[in-house]
Amino acid sequence: MHSFIDNLNPTNFKLMSVILRPASLIFLIAFCSSCGHKEEKQTSQVPVKVSISTIQRNDMPQIFSYSGTIEPDNTAQVGFAVSGIINGIYVQEGQLVKQGQLLATIDATEYSNALAIANAGLEQAEDLYARLNGLYEKGSLPAKDYIDIKTKLAQAKANKSINAKHIADSRLYAPITGIITEKKIEKGSTAAPGIPAFTIIKTDLVYARMSVPESEIGALQPGTVAKVFVPTLNDTITGKVSIINPQADAVSRTYIVKIKLDNSTNRLLPGMLTDISIVTGRQQAAIAIPATAVVRDADDLTYVFVANGENKAIRKRISTGRLTGASQVVITEGLNEGDKLITAGQTQLKDGSAISF
Template sequence: MQTQEQEREELEAAETPTGRSPRVLWIVVTLALIAGLVFVKMRFFPAPNTDAKGSGGGRGAAGGGKGGPGAKGAGQKLPVQVYVVQPTNLSDEVAATGSVLADESVIIKSELSGKITSLNIREGQPVRRGQLLFSINADEAQAAINKQQYNIRLFRDQEKRQRTLLDKEYISTQEYEQANNQLQTAQADLKALQASLAKAYVRAPFDGVLGLTTATIGTYVSPGTEITTLSRVRPVKIDFAVPGRFASSVRVGDVVSITDEGTSKKYDAKVYAIDPQIDPVSRTQPVRARYANTRDELRPGAFVKVNLQLGESTTALQVPTEAVIPEASGYSVYLVQNGKMVPKKVKIGIRSDKVLQITDGLAVGDSVIRTGILQVKPGDAVRAGAD
């Protein structure tokens, strides 16, 4: 057991500054931590100032002039640029791509087997209708024709004798008909041989320009062998297609502007035929125009750009393309009304690189936001600036 003197020494040691220092240090650190948390809460998470007289009023409510961080943006307006809608001139134009076709074109082929005995093809040169292009050895066909002609003479004499006997009632009608049938059959066979012989002499079916060929005199050809091509290139046809929604606007006689992709030169052609059906795959309307091509400006097979004028309007409403917002259900724009942003559904029409036609949803004088679209929400206060 400790003596009273020892107990008194221990009590005096506990009351010395050295003994009190850990407890005081702990209290100071705790208070500093609490003060730091309070500062962070007030600095970065201020309480909403719902009522100047309420529990959240405090210094933020009383200090209306100085205010807290939230009071500064309460009256701030986002600056945006707007486009004021006005009626404009607009050409209703449809752009498409097309191909140049020859007015008439055919592949010249052989219909018989044999060797080419004459060749009058001048590659790339014009020919007239009916002009002989080449001929095939037809000696066998000619010999068969000669033989058949002799047979016809014989059958004709027999038919005359049988007719005489029939008139005198020496033979029956059946015997005469047999002789007459032989004559008619021989004459029909002669016409077939003559038609076959005509195939040995190939002529131009129409006026045109010959293509290239690899055939020469002595070349053996078979039925279906391609010899050359023949094309009529004055005039030429222009094949193109327009979207189905414009099908009702295209008329026979409409003038289309054609731009040659190779030379960038422009020509005017006239629509002369419209396909009665819309292509079910591409949903486009096939159209065909004709160009005189008197100077051989366009060559069949060339690629061209086609512009078709469907009309012109002086009251069209157009807005900058960046002001129109595509959505899943259509298109919309943002308007400025009474200093606030208001979304508006619209329908679009003809578009170009910079402007887009609005066919429904806007009126003359509407202010359409064209900048800052991503920063504003419906109902936000905005400060409009003119372009």
């Protein structure tokens, strides 16, 4: 008696193989899928132990934060009042100069010669006046001639003063104490009146300049205390609101406000960026959470986890504000009062993770 296998010819055997292969494949996929679901189910059932805190809004001091830039108290464009060939330059860019310090000189030979001539003319005018004044007092000199000689004497004195001033103006001095930021002349070049030779900025006193929106400008007053953090120096300087420009920018609708800062050590340099915080004295309701509850991902995005009613961790994007003195951070967007914030165990969570308390 022949078995079933023996009765299969090659053609029938190939047909059976074609029929059996899909069935075997389906069974294998179903088996693997079942294994995967079991493993996933087992994993998802392991809850992460966390701690939670209910979000509340509390009254906190109203603090405004701005970005600002350091600018000098005064900027002076300095130049010669007379023309001439520059024969000496005694300072360089970046140098701190004192008020009255000599900066540069021009060749004063021409002005010295003119002064010598003016002195000679003055001596002649004074001698002539001395001789004719006596005649005039005796009535021997007409009034017209007397007036003429007095006029010539006055002109000679003025001519001497003008030429003496030209010599003085051939030496250029710093009008303020500050830093040379620009040197626009070279030795041997020609100086001309009205053409700046140096730019000096006064830096013993500086300002942190910032733009304040219309909605906040009413809370600021001259004398309001401000904390100015300078990242470059990693230092915070205390100053006061000094200038509030009453004219808003036509495009941005912001107002320029300046914070006066002492800079006697010249650490603060114009152009440095600042972060400015101002306590207005008012109170505002705000949400603050422990800074340790905030998670930052690889894209530098900040988020937290909150617990829902099904004991699941829900990831929520947030926007943060300032830090408070209690190592808490103010949340400006992303959380609501009553949310169950996860404050411990959040680093082990993913969106939708099972949690336990």
